[in-house]
Amino acid sequence: MAHLNGIKFYKSYKAGEPIVWAGDEVDFVASVVGGVATLTQTMEDGRRQMVGLLLASDFIGRPNRETVAYDVTAISDVTLCCFRRKPFHEMLVKTPHISQRLLEMTLDELDAAREWMLILGRKTAREKIASFLSIIARRETIAEGGDVGTNVAFELPLTREAMADYLGLTLETVSRQMSSLKRDGVIQLEGKRRVVVPDFNSLLNETGDDSDGGVLV
Amino acid sequence: MAHLNGIKFYKSYKAGEPIVWAGDEVDFVASVVGGVATLTQTMEDGRRQMVGLLLASDFIGRPNRETVAYDVTAISDVTLCCFRRKPFHEMLVKTPHISQRLLEMTLDELDAAREWMLILGRKTAREKIASFLSIIARRETIAEGGDVGTNVAFELPLTREAMADYLGLTLETVSRQMSSLKRDGVIQLEGKRRVVVPDFNSLLNETGDDSDGGVLV
């Protein structure tokens, strides 16, 4: 996505800052350069569900639509690389391999959403936490260029409350299950945010997923 | 999607028949011509979550990937319009506006998946049922060319068990909540499968969603 003179610009947001609200008109699409942002849906009475977790290189917005369907929030300091919507859409028409790339990315997101649906609909609180940790472990260690060996350590990009919104739980339940996994030796905590997983397979065993090794080397 | 000599063919499946299993190699992609199919994920111990409900014109498969990630099952008699994967992929590269169309469809599915995530993660059993019924009402009555007026009637394409798999509930809870909505006059049942909604707004009021009219005319 290089060489897009004039239609491309950067924007930064501080941790906690809203990027756009559901229903807002937005005249750009963007991709995350650095930091973490979330997509959330909120019900009238305040119940909240996260529906997207955006890390570096993830895409925001629909080329063809001027309003946005979800609240987008910066959860750490975030930098976006933005493209004005109209020229971006024209470029899409002229440069087919970009829309094919975008299709691939969207299909990957759809797959992620479907894995997420299984977590939300059928897993216990403990399985939800274990699944979340293994998802983050995978994304974070790949981002750091490391291999997912048996011994893994990473920083949680989310507060307990945000984890609860991700998993359809309350923050108290998240906290209790983290403590429980710690008690059982599945994870260790250094401070509140850094997680050490001494044996990644034993974490996977807690997810409820088919556990025959999986992605492990 | 016309004029695709030689690479296009049709396949039919009976109600209940599996179309493909998760992990199978499949050399075609397809679009649903008629009937209803589901995408489901199953855990080792048998817990099941539906992650896709495919009606007429919905698309199955990934142009770029030879295996399939979910169980696909015909839930009524189903006819698929299939395209061999390799030539389909080549056509995609040569005919950019098709991949743009496919991108639009995929983004719509992603939006649907995200609405679904809110339902799974945060709604009560009663709200889940009401949400499901209003989603089906919308899709079915549009398919029949009718308008979604206040008074709506439609056929449920799913058994109580499949509804449970859709909503992350047990079939008993689905049954109880259907009875409860019936007792409260929100819906009427003609037989087990036909649903009459005397006042669509009062159904919407049960979904927990922002209720200011919405899509109603």
Add this chain to the structure above:
DNA sequence: CATTCGCTTTGACGCAGATCAAGCATGCCG
């Protein structure tokens, strides 16, 4: 150094929905 604030942990208790268990209705097949 004390104070406050945001985040987290932990405890006690209650309830929505799961589980276990009958029974009912409809339609199919010998």
Add this chain to the structure above:
DNA sequence: CGGCATGCTTGATCTGCGTCAAAGCGAATG
């Protein structure tokens, strides 16, 4: 026609997680 299968309903009981409440902890601030 009777028997059996499939799908649905309803009841009784149990439990995982939500709710309410209090207290711990580290970092920032005056």
